[in-house]
Amino acid sequence: MKTLNIGIIGAGRMGNAHAENLAKLGNAAVTAVYDIDPAKAAAFVGKYPGVAVKNSAEELVNAPEVELIVITSPTYCHKEGLLPAMATGKPIFCEKPLCRTQEDFDELAPLISSYKNLFAIGFVRRYSPGVALMEKLLAEGRIGKIVCSSVCCIFGAFKREWGDWFTDYGKSGGVMLDMLAHHCDLQNKFLGKPVSVYAQAMRLPKDLEKPRDYVSATAVYEGGVISNLECSWLRGGPSDTYMTVYGEKGALKLSDSAGVSFFDIGGAETKMEADEGITGHLQDDISGNMYATEIATVVDCALTGKPPKAGAKEAIEAMTFCQGMIRSAETGEVVRF
Ligand SMILES: NC(=O)c1ccc[n+]([C@@H]2O[C@H](COP(=O)([O-])OP(=O)(O)OC[C@H]3O[C@@H](n4cnc5c(N)ncnc54)[C@H](O)[C@@H]3O)[C@@H](O)[C@H]2O)c1
Structure with missing residues (x-):
């Protein structure tokens, strides 16, 4: 070999x-x-x-x-x-x-x-079995036409200190770019093309004793689908990461800690299991083996010429959204794409 x-x-x-x-x-x-x-x-x-x-x-x-x-x-x-x-x-x-x-x-x-x-970008969540299952269930029409969506990516145990490049908004872009790039990419995958975004963000204010960051953003996707995104680096409080996509026939929730659930119109929850073609643990989170799958796939693409799961198109579309969110937070204006 x-x-x-x-x-x-x-x-x-x-x-x-x-x-x-x-x-x-x-x-x-x-x-x-x-x-x-x-x-x-x-x-x-x-x-x-x-x-x-x-x-x-x-x-x-x-x-x-x-x-x-x-x-x-x-x-x-x-x-x-x-x-x-x-x-x-x-x-x-x-x-x-x-x-x-x-x-x-x-x-x-x-x-x-x-x-x-080959140009591949590190959107590791695209290699998660939970994302593959969400994609399959959405394509099968499990929740019908999508009407709205929300992303919650709250980190209550941020340990970085001033001086680290992650805490310099000019270098990392804070949570709007560093954290939400992954979720903006997934929103683009599931919801299509964004039309506008409005964001309010802390942007790592330097007068705080410990670095903290927070953003709340609302986006509208083509077809009128509304998406709410909340993301933070905080000191204290709970941590959780999940995305819920609501449709006319129910909702699908993808959670780092609990995998994928379907909620019917009455609110009853059914845990979804990976089936044929989807391998790995649905609870794979950021510390799980998505990274191993990702780099193994990239090596395979380099050797065989196959396209990556996340390439130039995904890198550009997510950056377009994140830069729009940053512009909105900095100007207080709605940014239209
Ligand atoms: N995919 C993910 O889930 C994920 C997770 C964490 C970080 N990241 C991304 O990975 C990148 C690196 O993050 P990290 O956590 O490894 O950071 P890090 O600070 O731990 O490592 C960066 C390394 O690059 C070196 N470096 C700095 N300037 C350099 C330069 N000009 N040329 C060469 N080396 C240089 C530093 O000395 C350091 O060793 C960032 O873009 C970050 O957003 C992605």
Whole structure:
């Protein structure tokens, strides 16, 4: 079996998470790493001996042995890895979201949509069995015509401190971009094309002792489907992540902790089980094995030329929505797409 050689840009949390899952595959080997912080690269090689440390993103992407480029640097740095990566024409997997700013997005969108080789984006939830089951039940008409939807992504145990790039709104985009990119992507998948969005957000106010963030947004999708999105990084309080899609014949709820449920018109709940063609645990959450499935699929796509579950189209559509939400929160205006 052919082994795909992989180079990773950014040896932090996600760089290590992907490397760990790649090490379990029989058809992939991480051979090169670049991190702006030499200590991070050295720690990575300590865990994965034999991996070559490169001195720049350019050196890594142009190394002849690197056949798949994985970009796991912070969001605001994705562009500086993506541009040299795309110049090589090699397969690319970039963590979500595509980038931080509208300016970077305007530059990157045409490049990734015309990219001739694999471009995959890290919308890991697309690899969740719960999402596959939701998609199947919606396609079968289980709830009839969709009328409205809600997303709740509340994190009451946010541990990051000031100084971490995640707590810098200018670098991460806060919950509107970092967290909701996943859910905006799923909303786009289930509801179609967004027409408008209005958002109110805290945007990581610097005068708080501990970093906190919150957004409440309302979107309208084509056909008049209304969607409400609530997302936060808070200190204290409960944590939960779920999405409910309401239709004329009932509702479907997809929850990180409880899998998929169908609610009939009377409100009675039926737990839905994965069936043929859908493997894995419906309760797979962010720490579950969606990441392993995701990177294994990306490797397979790079080896076979198959399309990824989340590529340029999904990256662009989710970014368009998130940037609209950010613009609305910053201006107080409804943003129309
Ligand atoms: N798919 C998911 O569920 C998920 C989860 C967490 C993070 N992410 C995304 O993954 C990306 C990385 O997040 P993380 O949690 O691993 O961050 P992290 O801070 O843990 O790691 C980032 C690493 O990149 C290095 N780095 C910083 N600037 C760099 C540059 N210019 N070039 C090369 N390396 C650089 C840092 O030294 C650090 O080692 C972000 O875009 C984030 O939004 C995705």
